[in-house]
Amino acid sequence: MTADLLPPHPTTGIAAATTDLTKVYGSGDTRVVALDRVDIAFREGEFTAIMGPSGCGKSTLMHCAAGLDSATSGSVRVGTTELAGLGDRELTRLRRDRIGFVFQAFNLLPTLTALENITLPMDIAGRRPDPAWLDRVVSTVGLSDRLGHRPAQLSGGQQQRVAVARALASRPAIVFGDEPTGNLDSRAGAEVLGFLRHSVRELGQTVVMVTHDPVAAGYADRVVFLSDGRLVEELARPTPDRVLDLMKSLGSLSHGG
Numbered sequence: 001m002t003a004d005l006l007p008p009h010p011t012t013g014i015a016a017a018t019t020d021l022t023k024v025y026g027s028g029d030t031r032v033v034a035l036d037r038v039d040i041a042f043r044e045g046e047f048t049a050i051m052g053p054s055g056c057g058k059s060t061l062m063h064c065a066a067g068l069d070s071a072t073s074g075s076v077r078v079g080t081t082e083l084a085g086l087g088d089r090e091l092t093r094l095r096r097d098r099i100g101f102v103f104q105a106f107n108l109l110p111t112l113t114a115l116e117n118i119t120l121p122m123d124i125a126g127r128r129p130d131p132a133w134l135d136r137v138v139s140t141v142g143l144s145d146r147l148g149h150r151p152a153q154l155s156g157g158q159q160q161r162v163a164v165a166r167a168l169a170s171r172p173a174i175v176f177g178d179e180p181t182g183n184l185d186s187r188a189g190a191e192v193l194g195f196l197r198h199s200v201r202e203l204g205q206t207v208v209m210v211t212h213d214p215v216a217a218g219y220a221d222r223v224v225f226l227s228d229g230r231l232v233e234e235l236a237r238p239t240p241d242r243v244l245d246l247m248k249s250l251g252s253l254s255h256g257g
């Protein structure tokens, strides 16, 4: 790693963490405890998959950890920054500078080339991408010969790889993916998951992905399982078969998750 590629922020080895994180929606009859005192740490350079039945709190956990939603109580830290104390503008800046997002929908602008899409968030923020880092991201993502193409000229898997490269371009502390392969066929999904894993192995990125798919979870370094807003299991070095077995034993499959 060359000097210009060193992490831009002081690091603790933990990219993001929650302590006693509780999220309650509504009140009275409509009160829902979406997260119930969740403690979790996402280590730097690790790829975590979050699984569990529908409604167990996966998206809520991701949204709270990414500063898209606020905690009812408990703590969320990104690096050394405690989110609870931040105002709206500081939160917006933290999300922009330290967090990358990949969603099910690719959300690319059709009139821009792949490269323009990748650098758009930084252009809007008035920041110049680190050229050495951008080169590495683009070559790791395997898009070097597609940078001048517009989204319509790319396959679904390639479009999602552009979206992943866009999430990585600012060298975020952590990248969150919400079912990033949910709209892709299995071959294109494998392409994107392989790249996400590559970005963890080769670029030292930290990735957290919500998924229902045991095959997708098999690309992660560990899988955490939520049930009714609580962390109930964790599996290191998952394989699709071991994930499926655990889903069966937790009853996740019968809930449509």
Ligand SMILES: Nc1ncnc2c1ncn2[C@@H]1O[C@H](COP(=O)(O)OP(=O)(O)OP(=O)(O)O)[C@@H](O)[C@H]1O
Pocket: 025, 026, 032, 033, 034, 052, 053, 054, 055, 056, 057, 058, 059, 060, 061, 257
């Ligand atoms: N904005 C909201 N207002 C009220 N309740 C909410 C809100 N968002 C989520 N919930 C509730 O919180 C619980 C957790 O929802 P969440 O979306 O985090 O689950 P999930 O595991 O991501 O589900 P899925 O796999 O179906 O996407 C659910 O009971 C849901 O109905």
